[in-house]
Amino acid sequence: MQSAASFLPSRAPGAAAEIQSVEPLLRIRDVSKKFGSLEVLKSINVDVSPGELVFLIGPSGSGKSTLLRCCNRLEEATSGSIRFDGSEVLDPKLDVNALRRRIGMVFQSFNLYPHMTALSNVTLALRKVLGKSGPESKTIAMAALERVGLAHKASAYPAELSGGQQQRVAIARGLALEPKMMLFDEPTSALDPELVGSVLATMRSMREAGMTMLVVSHEMRFAREAADRVVFMEGGVVVEQGPPAQIFGPDAQPRTRAFVSNEDR
Amino acid sequence: MDILFQQFFNLDIMSKALPLILEGLKTTLLICLVVIPLGILGGILVAVGSMAKSAVARRALALAVDLMRALPPLVLLILIYSGLPFLGLRLSPLAAVSIAFFLNNAAYYGEVIRAGIESVPNGQWEAARSTGLRADQTFVWVVLPQALRNVLPDLISNTVEVVKLTSLASVVSLQEMLYSADMARSLTFNNSPVVLAAIIYFVMLWPVVRIVSRLENASAK
Ligand SMILES: Nc1ncnc2c1ncn2[C@@H]1O[C@H](COP(=O)(O)OP(=O)(O)O)[C@@H](O)[C@H]1O
Numbered sequence: 001m002q003s004a005a006s007f008l009p010s011r012a013p014g015a016a017a018e019i020q021s022v023e024p025l026l027r028i029r030d031v032s033k034k035f036g037s038l039e040v041l042k043s044i045n046v047d048v049s050p051g052e053l054v055f056l057i058g059p060s061g062s063g064k065s066t067l068l069r070c071c072n073r074l075e076e077a078t079s080g081s082i083r084f085d086g087s088e089v090l091d092p093k094l095d096v097n098a099l100r101r102r103i104g105m106v107f108q109s110f111n112l113y114p115h116m117t118a119l120s121n122v123t124l125a126l127r128k129v130l131g132k133s134g135p136e137s138k139t140i141a142m143a144a145l146e147r148v149g150l151a152h153k154a155s156a157y158p159a160e161l162s163g164g165q166q167q168r169v170a171i172a173r174g175l176a177l178e179p180k181m182m183l184f185d186e187p188t189s190a191l192d193p194e195l196v197g198s199v200l201a202t203m204r205s206m207r208e209a210g211m212t213m214l215v216v217s218h219e220m221r222f223a224r225e226a227a228d229r230v231v232f233m234e235g236g237v238v239v240e241q242g243p244p245a246q247i248f249g250p251d252a253q254p255r256t257r258a259f260v261s262n263e264d265r
Numbered sequence: 266m267d268i269l270f271q272q273f274f275n276l277d278i279m280s281k282a283l284p285l286i287l288e289g290l291k292t293t294l295l296i297c298l299v300v301i302p303l304g305i306l307g308g309i310l311v312a313v314g315s316m317a318k319s320a321v322a323r324r325a326l327a328l329a330v331d332l333m334r335a336l337p338p339l340v341l342l343i344l345i346y347s348g349l350p351f352l353g354l355r356l357s358p359l360a361a362v363s364i365a366f367f368l369n370n371a372a373y374y375g376e377v378i379r380a381g382i383e384s385v386p387n388g389q390w391e392a393a394r395s396t397g398l399r400a401d402q403t404f405v406w407v408v409l410p411q412a413l414r415n416v417l418p419d420l421i422s423n424t425v426e427v428v429k430l431t432s433l434a435s436v437v438s439l440q441e442m443l444y445s446a447d448m449a450r451s452l453t454f455n456n457s458p459v460v461l462a463a464i465i466y467f468v469m470l471w472p473v474v475r476i477v478s479r480l481e482n483a484s485a486k
């Protein structure tokens with residue numbers, strides 16, 4: 001039997017070179033967004049490769065949420081291009097519902113459906129979007145809840161769960177659809193400090209399982225240890241992006257350093 | 266004093282009128298069974314319509330709702346029952362009542378349900394849409410259930426009003442409870458049958474009214 005590696009063309013070794021050659025899963029090019037006359041995104045360029053965890057940091061109002069929301073068309077970019085998994089996200093003819101099946105999103109305020117159990121929160125899209133049967137969607141949903149460590153809370157309502165548990169159910173709701181990528185908009189900002197760890201642990205295990213993630217967050221410690229790349233935004237522009245060692249290191253640009261040291265307190 | 270008692274609480278007459286009044290009650294319940302679901306459905310349509318993208322459509326709907334709210338339901342019912350035949354449309358009394366109540370109730374339920382829909386945070390829409398649900402699926406499975414629950418006291422209050430209004434059906438000679446009671450009154454020259462009908466209305470609606478104030482107190486806390 002041949003090993004997979006022998007199919008690859010031989011070339012100079014080096015993992016970094018190989019990662020570079022991989023087509024990005026998400027490719028944001030020259031994206032701008034205006035709300036009326038207010039330009040909140042100015043020609044943004046960001047790539048996310050398969051399996052990468054990219055962190056998006058920056059002061060409040062710098063356009064981080066807007067950029068995430070342009071990626072799944074909750075917000076319409078004014079100009080530019082966003083390629084995701086072979087298709088142009090900004091194409092007006094694109095089937096947005098089909099796109100959203102392949103990009104999960106997790107919100108700061110969880111946004112679980114309060115009138116449904118944790119299990120039903122997860123099965124709803126499986127049934128209505130993917131058209132799976134009741135028993136099949138239940139099996140998939142239980143597996144997703146298992147992955148976030150909450151299978152035992154399947155029949156609980158959101159109001160009966162802690163914030164951290166609610167956010168993990170929200171993650172399971174996204175995971176169950178087996179998206180190629182997940183977007184996180186400040187997933188731990190609404191949590192009591194003692195509950196943050198459980199959500200970050202879930203995100204870490206997703207990363208280990210190979211999930212591609214674009215994360216807006218103020219958890220600088222987590223960014224430092226878990227991110228492949230950190231993008232620093234301010235005033236609607238990307239000021240600097242690079243590996244955590246660069247962004248959090250002494251050679252980062254002055255504006256980046258000022259923001260990071262202020263966040264670290 | 267005794268004459269008053271004989272005139273309003275004559276148990277003998279009440280027991281004789283009871284079968285007729287119970288027949289009327291059946292019709293009253295039948296009317297409720299038709300007009301309440303229809304009204305709620307109409308209310309949902311009005312609420313959805315008032316979120317329409319087209320400003321012209323929203324204006325037109327708002328005007329129609331205002332008209333229905335300003336028009337006494339009795340006038341509407343008589344217009345439909347005795348007016349439509351001139352346009353070549355003969356309606357049964359129940360059909361006339363159903364249409365009149367649909368138009369009137371849709372306007373009132375519509376206001377209540379619209380407030381309910383507005384009370385559901387935008388994040389609910391966004392979360393559902395971000396999993397690939399279409400707007401209509403999001404509305405039916407995520408937003409509407411929460412909307413109805415959020416305005417449940419108002420919804421029930423409005424329904425109590427609808428039940429009371431079903432007595433209007435007597436004017437198109439639909440033999441609901443008040444019609445039957447009034448018939449018994451004119452046959453016996455005694456008011457006791459009407460008092461009996463009043464008692465039945467009260468027994469039916471009082472628990473519902475209690476539930477509403479419970480719910481209102483609970484949500485005020
Ligand atoms: N729907 C909107 N309408 C108008 N302005 C908006 C809207 N959403 C966001 N903004 C503005 O866009 C800017 C960027 O917001 P946002 O993307 O939420 O920033 P961040 O997530 O980095 O805090 C802010 O100035 C904000 O007020």
Ligand SMILES: [Mg+2]
Pocket residue numbers: 064065066185
């Ligand atoms: Mg934000």
